[in-house]
Amino acid sequence: MKAALVSTKLHHLYRNLIWRSFSTKFAMANSKFEYVRNFETDDRCLPNTWIVVRVDGRGFHKFSEKHEFAKPNDKRSLDLMGKAAGRVMTEFKEICLAYGQSDEFSFVFKRDMDLHKRRASKLMTSVASIFTSAFVFHWPQFFDIPLKYPPSFDGRVVLYPSTQNLRDYLSWRQADCHINNLYNTAFWTLVLKGNLTNAEVISLKVL
Amino acid sequence: MKAALVSTKLHHLYRNLIWRSFSTKFAMANSKFEYVRNFETDDRCLPNTWIVVRVDGRGFHKFSEKHEFAKPNDKRSLDLMGKAAGRVMTEFKEICLAYGQSDEFSFVFKRDMDLHKRRASKLMTSVASIFTSAFVFHWPQFFDIPLKYPPSFDGRVVLYPSTQNLRDYLSWRQADCHINNLYNTAFWTLVLKGNLTNAEVISLKVL
């Protein structure tokens, strides 16, 4: 009780002497400067379109070398990518499909969803951040060696008006995946099993 | 030599039997679907403006409770935020100033910089991702308890045409910082030293 009494007095002190002047001063400063909020733009995605957010590893060629990724594909890395994507889908129930390959992952939001008022910046930064966070957080579950430095992923938003456009987007990423995989498999087979150097394989000019 | 011979045969095999058909097929598929790239928009920031990227913690009220942050301010958290911001500035030399408070951080890019062609999506997702990555990566250096789940930050881009606008932006964040700090300091003093409950403080309706 006594404590409460003291605190009530304390609160009166605040109210009467300090708070009234300081809070007013800061609030006035705040409202004086608040006009800068008007410089933010409204970047809501067109309604009734499929929203695709794609994240891409930044500088992953170097990152994979520094962390000695297996060639042509590193299962640990692919599994970790999948784990990170799962985390994104857990946080955003509005995502209906995700597709990944190499150091990229695409997330498809339902076309009628209204999360974050469909603001492009909010969606792409949140997805990129959650994906990155989960990638770093779960790293020890998939790799024996520790992370040498924090990796990162950039992101973008693309809108597809029709379901056919969305299918073609996914087909595009899939074809890209096969082309790269076939190339990498052939390349690294020639290097690892054919005993050629990287430069020799490139000089063959077949691939 | 022998190995090279084998690999050369192998490569002929690839070239003659497999590669020619598959690579063509996939490349054709790729080019057939590549039209979907045209749906990406050009979101370059207006030249000669200050580009501010601000990241904000997503759901940090819950996050700070789960990780038992000290009230009103948790030094470990603030130091970690600073560390993460430092990482962003190390990766982007084009950032000339950063200012943070609570669970947010603002990064100011030089107005004449041309990184990533000033594309807004590239800049904000990269900053949000690097910041998040460093936050998780360096967590153990600042906290004794392990992270319970991966935290995330969203981001946005705002352009300021004049230096005065930029100053006012920073003043706005600073005034916001003081208001919140004063409130939180008073609130938690009443709770922690005045023995009031959260509800009781709120019911005082002074703050």
Add this chain to the structure above:
Amino acid sequence: MKAALVSTKLHHLYRNLIWRSFSTKFAMANSKFEYVRNFETDDRCLPNTWIVVRVDGRGFHKFSEKHEFAKPNDKRSLDLMGKAAGRVMTEFKEICLAYGQSDEFSFVFKRDMDLHKRRASKLMTSVASIFTSAFVFHWPQFFDIPLKYPPSFDGRVVLYPSTQNLRDYLSWRQADCHINNLYNTAFWTLVLKGNLTNAEVISLKVL
């Protein structure tokens, strides 16, 4: 021949004395300032969407009074609007449908069209300008009294991803047309045939 000779000398004069210095000077000035072109933004409309450009009369309440339009509808004005819309459709074969009412007209571009690279600003300003030009140009064919001052129309672009969205847009304009028409017909019948004043009709508070 003689003339050609003179002109050739003249041309040498230009080349040797004047042109070389002036053109270089201006061309340099031009290229020095040309950087300002980079401030233009790329506002291409999302592919595979219906592009609707709607033009609206600016200050047409006053305009219709000044030119003594018949109430509730002025046939001459509606016919002139139709004529102007026809002109827009003649210039843009990519428009597949137009719908007008009162002082507004909507133009629907085929969803796969690529005119002007689908740049929103080019499309909406061209449509607004052609419409206005034809409206003024053909005025005397529809009205006995001369135009008292130049009328104008603003414009906007709206994208519709699905055909159902486009249908609903047209239904929306049509419902709007009926509501206004019913209101105006009732209102002006009470005024013109019921001998009420405008104020009296409004005071009835039925409409």
Add this chain to the structure above:
Amino acid sequence: MKAALVSTKLHHLYRNLIWRSFSTKFAMANSKFEYVRNFETDDRCLPNTWIVVRVDGRGFHKFSEKHEFAKPNDKRSLDLMGKAAGRVMTEFKEICLAYGQSDEFSFVFKRDMDLHKRRASKLMTSVASIFTSAFVFHWPQFFDIPLKYPPSFDGRVVLYPSTQNLRDYLSWRQADCHINNLYNTAFWTLVLKGNLTNAEVISLKVL
């Protein structure tokens, strides 16, 4: 009085039998379809920037030939352009400067103006429309021959953050004006006074 009585009955008729059902039906239809308004985007110009709207003649090469413009410059046309620009400035007091040459005109809005909430589409279509309207409306004051068909102008919006950028924009247009004028003056002097054909002048490859 009798008329009023009749009209009151008439109004009751409307209210009780027709209006109640129709207006409700149309209003419901309207609200059912009104969701399509959400597809409109917010295109407000960044605050505190100079807004330049430039209009350009569409197909003016052909237009000037059809209307037998004098070469290299047609005073009537230039004066009419100036008249049309004057009309734009009369309607928009927020325009502080205009500069024209050939078949184009640039209008500079004060950087702190808030007309139409700085919506780019509203500003550029209004300027293009008013300019076009005045051009057609005032044509007979400047030309003896009648307009053969309605001319049109497209428009665009460009933002300039600093006053230096704006100056450089105007210098760019001015340099462009001088280059074109010098070229045209030389070209048409060779044609008109040197008795060369257009093709011959071009074949000289000096200009």
